[in-house]
Amino acid sequence: MEERCEDRYVRVGDARARYWRAGESGSPVLLLGGIGCSVLEWRSNIGAIAERHTVYALDMLGEGLTDKPEGARYALADLARFTCGFLREVGVDRAHFVGNSLGGRLALECARQEPERVRSMVLVAPAGVGRETHLMMRLPTVPFLGEMATRPSRIGLRMLWRLGVHDPAPITEPFVETKVRLASAPGAHQAFLKTLRGFVGIGGFERSQVEALQADMRAMTQPALVIWGKQDRLLPCAQAEILRGRLPRAEVRIFDPCGHLPQMERPQLFNETVLAFLERVD
Numbered sequence: 001m002e003e004r005c006e007d008r009y010v011r012v013g014d015a016r017a018r019y020w021r022a023g024e025s026g027s028p029v030l031l032l033g034g035i036g037c038s039v040l041e042w043r044s045n046i047g048a049i050a051e052r053h054t055v056y057a058l059d060m061l062g063e064g065l066t067d068k069p070e071g072a073r074y075a076l077a078d079l080a081r082f083t084c085g086f087l088r089e090v091g092v093d094r095a096h097f098v099g100n101s102l103g104g105r106l107a108l109e110c111a112r113q114e115p116e117r118v119r120s121m122v123l124v125a126p127a128g129v130g131r132e133t134h135l136m137m138r139l140p141t142v143p144f145l146g147e148m149a150t151r152p153s154r155i156g157l158r159m160l161w162r163l164g165v166h167d168p169a170p171i172t173e174p175f176v177e178t179k180v181r182l183a184s185a186p187g188a189h190q191a192f193l194k195t196l197r198g199f200v201g202i203g204g205f206e207r208s209q210v211e212a213l214q215a216d217m218r219a220m221t222q223p224a225l226v227i228w229g230k231q232d233r234l235l236p237c238a239q240a241e242i243l244r245g246r247l248p249r250a251e252v253r254i255f256d257p258c259g260h261l262p263q264m265e266r267p268q269l270f271n272e273t274v275l276a277f278l279e280r281v282d
Contacts, residue, residue: 038064
C-alpha cells in the first residue's frame with residue numbers, strides 16, 4: 001500500500017530541504033534515496049515502517065523538491081554533512097539509516113563522519129563499495145557527452161528507471177512523468193551531474209574513494225543489514241560480499257527476483273526484512 005505524506009521543509013545550511021515524517025513513537029529511522037530520487041520512492045515503505053518507528057524520508061541536496069543552490073558542493077562528504085545537518089535541524093540525535101544506492105553510500109559516509117549519529121545501517125544496493133557499475137552510470141561523467149545524454153526526457157528516464165528494476169511494473173507512465181518534471185526543475189540537471197561525477201568516472205567508481213571506504217569499513221561497528229537484488233543491472237549483486245567481508249556486524253539478504261530498487265519492487269518483503277532487523281537492533 002502506497003502512502004503519501006505532507007511535504008515538510010527545514011533549512012539545512014543555505015538550502016531548504018523537503019522531507020516527509022510519519023509515526024509518533026519508536027526509534028527514528030532516516031530513509032535516503034539514490035541519485036535522481038526523492039521521497040516518492042519510499043511511498044510503499046514509509047507507512048509500514050512508521051507503525052513501529054518515527055520515520056523521516058529526505059530529499060537530498062539537489063534532489064526532489066530540496067533546493068539546488070548555485071555553487072553548492074555535491075561531493076560525498078558534503079552530502080553526508082548535509083544529511084547529519086538535517087538530523088540536527090529536526091531534533092534527532094541518533095537514527096537508523098536506511099539508504100538505497102547513493103543513499104546507502106551516504107549512510108556509510110555518515111558512519112565515518114559522525115558515527116554517534118548512526119544507530120544502524122540498512123544498505124540497499126549501496127553505490128561505490130566496489131568499482132563496477134553499468135555503462136549508463138559511467139557515460140554521463142564524460143564532459144559534453146554527459147550533458148547531452150542526461151538531458152531530461154520521457155524516453156531517456158523511462159529507459160533508465162526500467163534498467164533499475166527486474167519487474168517493470170513500478171515504472172508507470174505517471175511515475176515517469178513525475179521524474180521528468182523533477183529532473184527538469186531549475187538546477188536539477190546540473191546537480192545530478194555534479195553528484196554523479198563526484199564519485200564515478202568512465203572506468204567506474206573512483207578507485208581511491210572505493211579503496212579508502214573499504215579500508216574504513218572495518219571500524220564501522222554499527223549493526224548493518226545489506227539488501228541486494230539478485231538481478232540488479234546497475235550495481236552487481238556480488239558487491240554485497242565486499243560488505244559482508246569488511247563490515248564487522250553485517251548480515252546479507254539477497255532478494256530473488258529483484259533489481260536495484262527492492263523497496264519499490266518487493267515492498268512487502270523489504271518492509272518485513274527491515275522491520276525484523278530494526279527490532280533485533282533495538
